[in-house]
Amino acid sequence: MRQQRLSQGQIALYLGCDRSRVSRALSGRELPPLSRIEEIAELVGADVEQARQQWRRAAALHRKAQTSAAEGGPPQGMANYPDFLQALNELRFQNDLSQRELVRRDTTGKLTRSTVGAVLRGERSATLAMVVAYVRACGVSELAVNAWESAWERLAYPHMLHQHYLRWLGMKRRECAERMRLEEARYGRPAGRWWARELRRCPSDREGPGSVGTGPRR
Numbered sequence: 183m184r185q186q187r188l189s190q191g192q193i194a195l196y197l198g199c200d201r202s203r204v205s206r207a208l209s210g211r212e213l214p215p216l217s218r219i220e221e222i223a224e225l226v227g228a229d230v231e232q233a234r235q236q237w238r239r240a241a242a243l244h245r246k247a248q249t250s251a252a253e254g255g256p257p258q259g260m261a262n263y264p265d266f267l268q269a270l271n272e273l274r275f276q277n278d279l280s281q282r283e284l285v286r287r288d289t290t291g292k293l294t295r296s297t298v299g300a301v302l303r304g305e306r307s308a309t310l311a312m313v314v315a316y317v318r319a320c321g322v323s324e325l326a327v328n329a330w331e332s333a334w335e336r337l338a339y340p341h342m343l344h345q346h347y348l349r350w351l352g353m354k355r356r357e358c359a360e361r362m363r364l365e366e367a368r369y370g371r372p373a374g375r376w377w378a379r380e381l382r383r384c385p386s387d388r389e390g391p392g393s394v395g396t397g398p399r400r
Contacts, residue, residue: 188226197221213240254322255329263341264304266333270316271302277320287319307342310334 194201197218206212207222216237223233256269274284285293292315300306310331317330 255326256333
């Protein structure tokens with residue numbers, strides 16, 4: 183696309199479809215017909231045979247996801263952590279389970295009513311162990327459990343990392359501010375330029391967690 187200098191809107195106009203359909207197809211959120219993929223590949227100058235092979239692999243994954251969803255797996259189309267939490271809630275509702283019943287069914291000891299409630303409200307991060315215990319208590323198949331684990335790694339783990347990063351960032355800012363206050367109290371003058379520079383150097387909330395966290399928390 184970039185080499186041909188074509189926008190998604192131009193591709194949609196050429197194919198006679200809505201731009202959102204092109205966007206969903208290119209981002210992997212929707213599996214279009216093979217003929218549509220071949221048209222897009224030809225239009226952008228990509229290898230058509232390679233595009234066919236990728237489509238076949240995507241179609242196999244799509245069928246697997248549909249089978250998983252039928253057995254209690256996560257729904258397709260989840261794009262972020264709130265979607266993940268909503269899907270967990272819907273799984274509980276579909277099985278007509280209260281939080282109390284979920285805890286009673288759990289054999290791992292990972293679930294408590296307070297933990298489940300806080301996670302579903304978005305007040306605590308969902309750990310992998312908690313999610314696995316939750317979906318198993320809902321009675322899903324092992325194929326569905328594996329699909330929920332993959333969804334956690336894609337949507338919940340990055341969110342958990344970011345929450346850890348924000349807590350670390352707040353701690354560093356408070357530490358810098360406290361050192362500046364102590365210097366001002368000790369010398370009776372505004373804090374030195376070094377401390378002010380350190381405070382300004384604290385990264386913003388919008389920056390990623392960088393090296394904070396080394397792997398999924400199980």
